[in-house]
Structures are given as C-alpha cells and as structure tokens.
Amino acid sequence: MITGAPETIDGQDHLVLTRTFRAPIQDVWAALTESERLGRWFATWTGDPSTGRVQVTWAFEEDMPTEPYLVEVCEEPTRLRVRNENDDPTQVWTLDLRLAEEAGVTTLRFAQVLTDRSLVTDVGPGWEYYLDRLEESVRTGETATTGWDGYLARSGEYAAAFGLPDDERQTAT
Template identity: 45%
Template sequence: MSPTGTIEQRDGQHVLVQTREFRAPIEDVWAAVTEPERLARWIGTWTGDPATGSVRFAMTFEGQEEGDAMLIRVCEPPHRLHVTTQVGEEQWPLELDLRHEDGITTLTFRQPGIRPEQVGEVAPGWDYYLDRLVDAETGADPALRSWEDYAPTASHYTDQL
C-alpha cells in the first residue's frame, strides 16, 4: 500500500492531511460520509439527532457496538463536516472538507493536534478507512482490504515529524 497523507503544521500543532478523489457529484460523496447506511459500508454508523449538535458514532469495523459521543462542530452540507470524537479518554478533532471541480469531488481529511506518538498507527489507519470509502463508492468490496497491508506504511508518516 502506498501512503497518501502528509503531516503539516498549523498553529503549532501537527495536522494529518489526506485526500481522496471521486468521479462523483459532491452530494454523493457527502452522503457517503454523513448518512448512517452509507457510512456502515466502510467504517461504522451513528445514532441520535444531529440537530442537537452531537451523535453517537460506532466504528463497527473496530468491533464497536455502542459508539462514543461525537460533537458536531461545523456542518455545512455538502462542503464541510468538522467533528470531535471521543477515543477512549482522548478527544480527536476531525475535519472533512469537500470540493467539486470538473467532475471530480475531492475530499480532504484532516486530524489536527495529532501527537507524534500516535502518527505511526493513526495515519495508516485513516489511509485504510479512506481507501475503504473509495471502494464503497466505486463498487469495489471494502472487505477485501486488509489492515496488515497498511501497518508497514507508518514510517512514511513518522519520517515527516
């Protein structure tokens, strides 16, 4: 697997940045990252009422059933979804920004505040899940992806620190 992301600096923090492109309308990609049944094809699902500003998100492909609280910080369909998710005792801000141009929708994923000791595991993990999203949206089978193919890419990210 070829790693795709970079580690950038923003406001004195490390920011993981990864992009994916889709030959699809922006509304389709937005639905793939916001609708529970579409999310379920590649990562997990959420329950609750997003109008309250939070939902419970379960990474079903990590074996989660109950899910953890996810705060919705920004939701501007179909362009921006910024959330903060609970991961154990930690909170992770995650940013999804979509742009459409010339028949291509580009999804830019960011995780600001990623700590150097997390990068080697977290960054390849997001490559894995974002590739599963591409599979789900292009008709490929996300289940054919193996995490073991992504783990060796950790040095691509840690070498950027």
C-alpha cells in the first residue's frame, strides 16, 4: 500500500508523503541534515551548507554519482528545501521537507516537485523505501537495514493514484 499522494502546490504537481516519529523535532531534523545521520538512511554530503550548495553522494543506489544540491530554504528545525543541479530538466529534483512537533510526536511532510508526472512510478516507491529507512534509523539510532525488495511493486498503485493512462503504468513483478 502506498503512502504518497498527488498534490498541486503553487501550480506544480507534487508527490507528498507524510511520516510520523516518536522523537523530538531536533532529532528528526538532525537525521535529515547532518551528513553522518543522513548517511544512515539515504546519502552523505560534503561542503559548507551556509554557502547554499553541497555535494550529495547517494549511499544506497548503484551507479549514482555525487551531485551538487542547492539549499534553497533552511529554517531549522522546521523546513528544508533543496534541489539538485542537472542539465536535464526532467532530472531536477526539488524536495521540500517540513517538520512539526506536537506532544512528543514529530511529523515530516515530504514533497517532491514532479517535472514529469510519469516519474512517480519510480520516485514514489523510491521515497517509500527511503522514508521507511529514515523511520528505522530515527527509531534505532543506527544505519537502516530495510531492503529494497517489494517496493517497486508499488509502481502500479502510484500510477493509478496519479491518474496515469494505462500505457504509462509500469507492471512490477
């Protein structure tokens, strides 16, 4: 079952996923922004974020290069908006993460701009995987062990949720 949903924000299509954590907002913020903590579930970064630019190296993908990311908004501990630089506009990923805490529970609202709606059949299952890894890492304080198996099978659900025509839907096995 998918947890992501389509949403139009400022006239742009987005994939939006929400996760909750029984953890203080500062702990979840650290898991999203500190290179070592981020590396436990997603990627590491190098550079000086105060310059507005870092180099991100994906840790759990094959053949993923290090790529530059621009920090567009950083409002500790509630909002982070970043995007990668890429010559192919369909490969520019703008991510907007918002955190809120109430009664010891922190909620993450994760949104990605979709430059091409059909990409959701890949990125939807991908973010499900990574956000499950984030949950595990925050809960255990360790590097996540959640594996990829089964996530791609959610592609068809994402296609349906985003209203993609049948010929654009991937059939995962």
